[in-house]
Amino acid sequence: MSASDRPSILRGGALLLSLSLLGSAGAQNLDAYRQLKVALGNAVQDRAFSKARSLGDLQKAQQALDTLKPTIRSDLLAQGLDASLSSSRASLARSAADLEAQVTQARGLMRAVLYSQTLSALAAAQSAAPPAGQSASLQNQSRLLAEEFGLDAASRSLFLKSVSRDAAQAQRLLDQAAARKVQGYLGAVNLADRAGAYLNLTRAASWFTAAQGAPAAGNLQVDQFASAFSALGGGDSGAARSALQALRAGAARFVIGASAAPGSASAVLPPSQATSQGTPGSTIPSQTAPAASPTPVGQPIATAPLSGSGEAGVDQVYANLGRALSAAAVADQPAARQALADAERALGQASTLSRSVSYPVLAQDLSTLKTRSGLRPGDVQSLIGELGNVEAEASAKPGSVLNASAASVSRSFGGGVRAIFFFVLALLSAYPLYLLNLAFGSRNPYWRAILGGLILLLLPALLEGVGGLLGFLGDLSGVGALRSLTNLTLTQNAWGGPVWILSLLLALTALTYGFRGLCLQFGLLGANARPLQTETQSSLEWDEEI
Numbered sequence: 001m002s003a004s005d006r007p008s009i010l011r012g013g014a015l016l017l018s019l020s021l022l023g024s025a026g027a028q029n030l031d032a033y034r035q036l037k038v039a040l041g042n043a044v045q046d047r048a049f050s051k052a053r054s055l056g057d058l059q060k061a062q063q064a065l066d067t068l069k070p071t072i073r074s075d076l077l078a079q080g081l082d083a084s085l086s087s088s089r090a091s092l093a094r095s096a097a098d099l100e101a102q103v104t105q106a107r108g109l110m111r112a113v114l115y116s117q118t119l120s121a122l123a124a125a126q127s128a129a130p131p132a133g134q135s136a137s138l139q140n141q142s143r144l145l146a147e148e149f150g151l152d153a154a155s156r157s158l159f160l161k162s163v164s165r166d167a168a169q170a171q172r173l174l175d176q177a178a179a180r181k182v183q184g185y186l187g188a189v190n191l192a193d194r195a196g197a198y199l200n201l202t203r204a205a206s207w208f209t210a211a212q213g214a215p216a217a218g219n220l221q222v223d224q225f226a227s228a229f230s231a232l233g234g235g236d237s238g239a240a241r242s243a244l245q246a247l248r249a250g251a252a253r254f255v256i257g258a259s260a261a262p263g264s265a266s267a268v269l270p271p272s273q274a275t276s277q278g279t280p281g282s283t284i285p286s287q288t289a290p291a292a293s294p295t296p297v298g299q300p301i302a303t304a305p306l307s308g309s310g311e312a313g314v315d316q317v318y319a320n321l322g323r324a325l326s327a328a329a330v331a332d333q334p335a336a337r338q339a340l341a342d343a344e345r346a347l348g349q350a351s352t353l354s355r356s357v358s359y360p361v362l363a364q365d366l367s368t369l370k371t372r373s374g375l376r377p378g379d380v381q382s383l384i385g386e387l388g389n390v391e392a393e394a395s396a397k398p399g400s401v402l403n404a405s406a407a408s409v410s411r412s413f414g415g416g417v418r419a420i421f422f423f424v425l426a427l428l429s430a431y432p433l434y435l436l437n438l439a440f441g442s443r444n445p446y447w448r449a450i451l452g453g454l455i456l457l458l459l460p461a462l463l464e465g466v467g468g469l470l471g472f473l474g475d476l477s478g479v480g481a482l483r484s485l486t487n488l489t490l491t492q493n494a495w496g497g498p499v500w501i502l503s504l505l506l507a508l509t510a511l512t513y514g515f516r517g518l519c520l521q522f523g524l525l526g527a528n529a530r531p532l533q534t535e536t537q538s539s540l541e542w543d544e545e546i
Helices: 003-020 030-046 051-071 075-091 096-127 132-148 153-165 167-187 194-210 215-219 222-234 237-259 271-277 312-328 333-349 351-355 359-369 377-394 401-412 416-440 445-457 459-477 480-488 496-521 535-545
Strands: none
Touching: 030 051, 030 096, 030 132, 051 075, 051 312, 075 096, 075 312, 096 132, 096 167, 096 194, 132 153, 153 167, 167 194, 167 215, 167 237, 194 222, 194 237, 215 237, 222 237, 312 333, 312 351, 312 377, 333 359, 333 377, 351 359, 351 377, 359 377, 359 401, 377 401, 416 445, 416 459, 445 459, 445 496, 459 480, 459 496
């Protein structure tokens, strides 16, 4: 997506959003909303420690969103949240700042949904008293809305009182909080710190998304945010400074307007009346709402400044590779191959990547992997690294040698080759264990402990060989139960690390116990330990003991 296309898309998204809010009144699934909020927050925090854990958090967020969507009255807003989560998964392959920006935009869309539906319900409640159950649900929804907008104790108390008495006052309190957030984050933008400026600008845009229905929000324009992101992403410091000044001026007017005394133009109106009037004081002004549609403000702006590519096709490739990685991590190879096929189609639309000399190799690797049996998470991870190299080369930057070497290994050592190789290693590792048991038997508890410790040391190779081969055969034959045995291998998912650590601890404990017991048995340790003798004498004594 080019920078010139963003303003028109944002304006179109604003119009679609205004239309989508018609009939948006209704209660939401607050438990699912909270689960979505927690999962998104965890995804940002876990990104610093493990991409796999962060991806798991985003999967939980998607599950929570699937539960929440039936209570979202606007299909376009639900699609916008879906698109934000898809972009969040794609951003895992880039930087932590990209992920935080995408999650920030998703949180803005969540607040926008809660804001619009709660105010619509309050407007409807002014004309007719709702049933007791619905009134209690609206109270709970209002409490969550106050929490989401970060109202202080005094404002929160006044807001909850105004919910049942003065809906216009309740809306003004929310608008004031959002306006101050927008102004605060715009004030924190420091153009000398590009990454920090990018995040703060995204946070301001997110809060603008949440308060799109504010009567005073007309002081800010979607085009102003689009221009700022375009200038920041393009490195035009002069244009970025000018756009930022315009945004700050609009935010200051937003704060003043939100704090002004209520008038006839700022009364809370039902969505249908607000949209049909189209006045500057209407609750949902169509010309100023941000793009909270399938192309929300955060979607085009969250990747442009940092990813080095301005095309939606690149983002879609990353998103599909993220889905493939998620499926491969649970041994769902058919779903992983389908996601790789989708990534291949998206790659054909990413025209900026074709400037890289490695682009044909990436396309060939993607075409090969989408038909490979026994697909493993490492195969998809190598593709993501290879895509990162291609993206860097297209931006005239050096690629990673480690990513290139990982892609080379994946081409030659994967699928059936990997499965057979590790199965042979598993068989070979069993033979010395057999010889040990044959030579010393199993009557001595110390030798049994040593045998058990060696088995635990070789456990990763045994599991990889047996589970990997059976999983490969299951994928080849289409037997799902057999294919799922791939999850037994310690390299399949993040849980393998703790299991490996535990097996090593148990192995060291068993080996220490066994060898120490033998030393005690032969008088090398303990109170009855004999002095060390020459090598010949020790060997002879050992032979006699045996």
